Amino acid sequence: MSFIRNEDAAFAQRFFKRYYIEHGEEVYVPERIQEREFGYFTFAEKVMVRHISFTSPGELTQMLAEKAPLHVYHSTAFYKYPRAPMDEKGWICSELAFDIDADHLKTPCRKSHDFKICRNCLLDYPVDVEKCAKCGAPLEKVEWVCESCLETARSEARKLLEILESDLGFEKIRLAFSGNRGYHVVVSDEHVLDLGQQERREIVDYVMAAGLEVRLLGLEGRRVRVEAAPDLGEPGWRGRIARQALQLLVSKNIAEICELAGERRPQSLTRDLEKLGKIEADRVPWSALSASSRRILLRAAVEAAAAHVDAVVTQDVHRLIRLGNSLNGKTGLRAQMINPNDLDDFDPMWSAVALPIDEEAHVKVIRSGGIRLRGLEIPPISRSIVKLPLAAAVLLLCRGVATLP
């Protein structure tokens, strides 16, 4: 989804331009900039301009101020000739990138806040309607992003960072909010740069716990192999599974356990949990659980502890990634760089708001969910012309759910 009319795009672009002129120096300049490929989307044609490069940070900020692009990206790869066509670029090496997108996560709120609109008639419909009742045109889907979506994405980012640091020992880690509903994590430790696609695949499988073999955890079958069963203090996935499993057991939240494990609520689990009584917090009582309860608990623990990332992005050594602190054309929010230690305190709807909120604009809103910008509550809006803080007006224009009156 994008702007409804060209005038909407032109309006938003004015403020993007102003941002890049006034705050250009805040935009992140990736190291070894000369060896990176850059690409951007323009507002007008919505085409991707690729295979460009800059010899200095100044050139980059100048381009941003001149073109004020809808989206801007850079390669995680370093090339000999970043401007050459793909197969002549001369790939040198590439950072290791992870993409967390709430769109790929099982957010329970999605059903409640997604909808469709007709761009001709400026009407909104529930998601399951295919055509506009008035003009018969096909509808466009709007994927709304709510606080719960953002919170889910944050918790995935938190898990990912912990695995990358404690297990895989990475030290040079960049974290950024995507400016919409996700997070990007880029690892640039020297020894990851020349990893191939297969090695990256192993790493992504590791963070997602894909291919984790239950047999090797000693928890398969009727009797637990006690010496092989995961214990709380152990490194890597073993300790993580044990800690998560214990946490789930202590919570006794059977609904959550079953939901995580993708199981219907089995009586045996309820019975087993009742039988356990008070759980000591120093070890997981694996042996006290029946084989089926153990299986469910284990699956739930793995699902809860795994970091859900887009595996394709991590494996792709030619990927372009959104430039840190640039504006995201789907929202007008800033792809805010965050110190990984500050993730818990990061409020995207505060820190990533880069356009003015002390100026206002009138927009005709088809439909919008509630928004909270810099602490300012904007209630859900339906089919009306309203005066909004500029950052909110541009957000709705970018999402294609509002147009200039």
Added chain:
Amino acid sequence: MAAIRELSMMAKYPFLPEARGELAKYGITLESFSDPAYRRVVERAKRRILDAIEYGDDVNPSSISDDDFVELASFPLSVAMIAAIGDKRLARRFALATSSLVIKLLESENPEWRDEMVLRIARDFFGMDVRRDSRIVSGIAYDYSLGLKDYLRGALAFNKPEWKLVNRVVERGRVLVTAHELIRLLKDRVMEHILSLVEKAGKVGALPSPVEEAIREIKERMPTAIQLELTTVKSGPETWPPCMRTIADRLMAGENISHFANFAFAAFLSNIGFEPHEIIRFYANRPDFKERIAKYQVEHIAGLRGSRTKYMTPSCSTMKTNGLCIKDGALCGGIRNPLAYYRRATKKIGKIDKNKAEVGGERGEAGGEVIGDSGPNGDTPSDQQISGNPR
């Protein structure tokens, strides 16, 4: 590091620089082997190669000479002979057998010396980031920790779940391994190293006649290269997409290719109508070829075994993800599955045999999805040479 300086140690691990230095002391050159005094060295060098041809990975230490000098001197000579013969498949098989012998010898050392040798080879010689780290986790006694990168580089060659990173004990960028596992990882490094020695040796001019004579004998015993006779399908590799042709070329050259590549290729061949026995022939040049296992796996992929699920050729995007797509599809003209290339090419030359070629179109893709009646949890081949990775 006294142990390694002994002649008997160098004789066991003759690829190490110390061994080369020791040999240099004797002032031997290739010409020396025209002297009948070195007959036993030439004999042992020939035996090294013949054992490789005959036993490959299953080579055993029984034919090792009890004369350390013969062991030491025959190794570089056998490398020179392999280089002189100039057959890539033979070189790979020789490297495989030699590395296999090395790890069998390592395994049989007493634990103290073994530790010294393992660290000598892994850390000093191959520059691997390995540290002693003795601890018991989950009932397994680990001996070393390996840097993430070195671990991945080695472990990717194995398909067993035990080797998958997610099933390892990983802490602060280091992966715990047992001595046995580290030695297994060394095997592939040794193999690569020996191939590089062969390459470096290159072809030499005239060889002393006893060596020429040995080479003649070896050549007689070499199996002939597998020639393809495609009886079921009339259209040959010219109708295959570049990705599949590349895999075929690499297989014919006896290279080891990734498990996914093996799987994709076998599925492709099966989809265009190849019979399992024809598919297996492509794999016969692999240095570690085992017909029984290959047959089993190919039949699996062709849907004749297990879940009776016939696997589809992986889609172009999956091929791309696995680094197998050639030139980003620039040669293929906007297709979504490698099979589409074949279909178009065969149509063009009017050779398609509708009954044989089951071209399923771009519906599904192997590697992830399975077209068949058993669902995604079907019994799938794994843990062997030719396997998909349905997940």
